[in-house]
Amino acid sequence: MADPLLMDRMFQRIMRGLVERGRAPHYAEVARALGIGAVDGRLLLHDVMSAYPIGWLHPETDYIASFPPLNNLPTQYRVSVRGEQRWFAQCGFEATSVTWLFPGEAVRVDAPCLDCGDPVTIEMRDGRIAWVDPPGVVGHLNYGFGPSRGRPAFL
Amino acid sequence: MNLFRSEEHARRWSAFQPRAEEGFIGLAELAGFFGTETRRHMLDADYLSAWYPRRGAERRAYLERIGKISPFWQGTPDPDRG
Numbered sequence: 001m002a003d004p005l006l007m008d009r010m011f012q013r014i015m016r017g018l019v020e021r022g023r024a025p026h027y028a029e030v031a032r033a034l035g036i037g038a039v040d041g042r043l044l045l046h047d048v049m050s051a052y053p054i055g056w057l058h059p060e061t062d063y064i065a066s067f068p069p070l071n072n073l074p075t076q077y078r079v080s081v082r083g084e085q086r087w088f089a090q091c092g093f094e095a096t097s098v099t100w101l102f103p104g105e106a107v108r109v110d111a112p113c114l115d116c117g118d119p120v121t122i123e124m125r126d127g128r129i130a131w132v133d134p135p136g137v138v139g140h141l142n143y144g145f146g147p148s149r150g151r152p153a154f155l
Numbered sequence: 156m157n158l159f160r161s162e163e164h165a166r167r168w169s170a171f172q173p174r175a176e177e178g179f180i181g182l183a184e185l186a187g188f189f190g191t192e193t194r195r196h197m198l199d200a201d202y203l204s205a206w207y208p209r210r211g212a213e214r215r216a217y218l219e220r221i222g223k224i225s226p227f228w229q230g231t232p233d234p235d236r237g
Contacts (some may be wrong), residue, residue, distance in 0.1 A: 004203075004204045005204075007203055007204065008200060008201055008202070008203050008204050009200075011202060011203040012198070012200060012202070015197060015198065015202075016198065019198075048203065051203055051207070052203060052207060069189070069194075069197075077158075091156040091157065092156050092157040092158035093156035093185060093188070093189055094156070094189060095158065096182075096185050096186045096188075096189045096190065097189035097190065097194050099190070100190065100194050100195050100197055100198075101197060101198065109158075111157075111158055113158075113159055113160045113164050114157055114159065114164075114168050114170070115159060115160070115164040115165065115167045115168045116160065116164060116167075118160060120158045120159065120160055122158070122182065124186065127186065127190045127195070128186075129182060129183065129186055132182060134160050134161070136160060136161040136162075137158055137159070137160060137161070137182050138158070138159055138161060138162055138165065138179050138180065138181060138182065139156065139157070139158055139179070139180040139181070139182065139185040140156070140157050140158075140159055140162075140165040140175065140178050140179055140180070141156055141175065141178035141179075141180065141227070141228070142156075142157070142170065142171065142172050142175045142178055143172065143175070144174070144175070144178070144226070144227035144228070144230070144233075145227070145228060145229065145230035146226070146229070146230020146231060
């Protein structure tokens with residue numbers, strides 16, 4: 001496992017890259033910023049993802065697919081800040097965590113209901129729910145956490 | 156882990172698992188579950204090394220506080236599923 005300080009620095013480069021641009025940087029970009037070679041950057045990325053297993057790379061690639069609470073691969077959970085829809089949440093649950101990446105900002109999540117396709121909208125600011133439409137919106141865990149689950153919990 | 160317009164909508168979802176009848180969580184509780192202390196430090200320089208490792212225990216404690224103590228929620232071995 002790599003130096004913890006270097007792993008922290010790569011983690012922050014990825015998270016802040018997602019927050020600032022709506023997409024995760026490639027490991028070669030992060031490596032340069034950290035002053036290491038691309039080969040070491042790739043190894044460092046894999047160490048970071050191992051230490052943060054709630055995210056994942058696209059299978060058989062070095063591309064970041066998910067880095068919760070945000071997703072680099074689009075999902076149905078569209079996130080808007082300052083009126084701009086630039087981000088995606090990993091899942092409906094992590095969507096409620098995105099607020100902590102945008103302190104002081106109104107964070108809006110729009111998604112289609114998987115049953116009917118009608119909209120589900122929530123707006124949060126600094127962790128507080130400011131608006132919900134429709135009022136009966138609920139979260140649902142379909143497979144359970146940990147060993148009891150049969151498929152990835154984000155589904 | 157999805158958001159639905161209501162519990163009835165979730166139950167009508169084609170992929171709804173019968174076992175997941177216990178999988179509902181109100182939006183306020185969900186925001187609390189995903190807003191525990193560690194999640195508020197995701198932009199801290201030491202999040203990965205100092206904060207993330209505490210996340211699991213913190214989340215289990217929160218789930219206990221809101222009464223979600225089953226293996227389904229706690230991620231503990233489930234005797235009903237071998």
